[in-house]
Amino acid sequence: MKASENSAKIGLCGLIGYPLGYTVSPIMHNAAFESLGIGYLYLPFKVRAEGLKRAIEGVRALNIRGLNVTTPHKVAIIPLLDELDPLAEKIGAVNTIVNSGGILKGYNTDAEGFLKALLERSIKPEGKSIVVLGAGGASHAVSFILAQRGANLCILNRLQGLKRAKELAGRISKISPRKARALELNRENLNGVLAEADILVNTTKVGMSPSIDETLVPAELLRPGLIVYDIVYNPVRTKLLSEAEAAGAKTIPGLEMLLRQGALAFKLWTGREAPIEVMQQAAIKWLEEYEKK
Numbered sequence: 001m002k003a004s005e006n007s008a009k010i011g012l013c014g015l016i017g018y019p020l021g022y023t024v025s026p027i028m029h030n031a032a033f034e035s036l037g038i039g040y041l042y043l044p045f046k047v048r049a050e051g052l053k054r055a056i057e058g059v060r061a062l063n064i065r066g067l068n069v070t071t072p073h074k075v076a077i078i079p080l081l082d083e084l085d086p087l088a089e090k091i092g093a094v095n096t097i098v099n100s101g102g103i104l105k106g107y108n109t110d111a112e113g114f115l116k117a118l119l120e121r122s123i124k125p126e127g128k129s130i131v132v133l134g135a136g137g138a139s140h141a142v143s144f145i146l147a148q149r150g151a152n153l154c155i156l157n158r159l160q161g162l163k164r165a166k167e168l169a170g171r172i173s174k175i176s177p178r179k180a181r182a183l184e185l186n187r188e189n190l191n192g193v194l195a196e197a198d199i200l201v202n203t204t205k206v207g208m209s210p211s212i213d214e215t216l217v218p219a220e221l222l223r224p225g226l227i228v229y230d231i232v233y234n235p236v237r238t239k240l241l242s243e244a245e246a247a248g249a250k251t252i253p254g255l256e257m258l259l260r261q262g263a264l265a266f267k268l269w270t271g272r273e274a275p276i277e278v279m280q281q282a283a284i285k286w287l288e289e290y291e292k293k
């Protein structure tokens with residue numbers, strides 16, 4: 001049954017952020033709602049920073065069931081919520097909101113979605129040396145969950161944002177059984193840390209469409225034995241992942257994290273297991289069409 005055929009039971013979910021030009025989340029979630037016959041709709045809402053507070057009042061007033069939250073609101077949303085899941089609190093960022101009778105609770109499914117793709121490949125972070133590129137919002141989610149699972153982290157950020165990386169490493173070192181390091185992202189440091197690393201994660205948007213010819217890692221530093229996880233999902237195979245594959249490294253595409261964070265949010269809103277294959281097919285179809293444009 002299509003959502004539109006079940007208007008008496010319609011619930012609304014959506015995504016708030018700005019800008020929202022390329023988001024695949026509505027495609028993914030609406031395909032999932034339709035396939036399970038759940039009378040929900042998922043819509044993108046372009047909300048600028050100055051409109052965030054009013055948007056959240058609207059969520060309460062209109063009884064919108066749930067939201068995903070993206071740039072630039074993942075941190076700013078926190079004081080506007082009633083409750084916070086402990087993981088989201090630790091990370092200091094929210095990407096999913098559930099509205100239960102006017103009580104808004106914030107979660108971070110980015111972190112768990114990221115981790116799930118590793119665990120499903122039987123890759124356990126515990127004791128692994130992991131190099132994380134970037135120190136922004138996405139890196140906070142990824143770095144916290146990896147540290148919580150006992151990884152040794154080295155966070156690399158370009159010089160202008162090195163302070164952010166140092167602050168992140170400092171916060172992580174307080175909660176984690178192991179110390180996290182922060183270094184400037186340059187060739188020399190990359191060379192040094194990648195020689196020892198088990199896993200490399202790109203949390204920056206470098207390589208994302210339309211800048212598909214960009215990568216932060218020189219191809220000659222990639223090698224067999226390394227696992228390369230790029231959280232960029234558009235294109236599905238980024239330059240970093242292609243070069244990693246060519247060098248004999250194992251790769252994990254960002255689409256896996258996108259699908260898993262979406263599936264976790266779907267379950268929080270609906271109480272149902274997400275049909276992840278349906279979501280994957282819809283997302284891939286959309287991304288292939290996007291790449292042709």
Ligand code: ATR
Pocket residue numbers: 071133134135136137138139157158159160161162164203204205206216
């Ligand atoms: P997100 O929420 O997607 O993580 P963000 O918070 O803006 O976005 O963080 C983006 C990260 O990618 C930052 O670490 C940023 O570096 P700065 O802290 O110096 O801004 C990094 N980044 C963005 N563009 C980059 C580039 N061209 N080269 C290297 N790092 C880049």
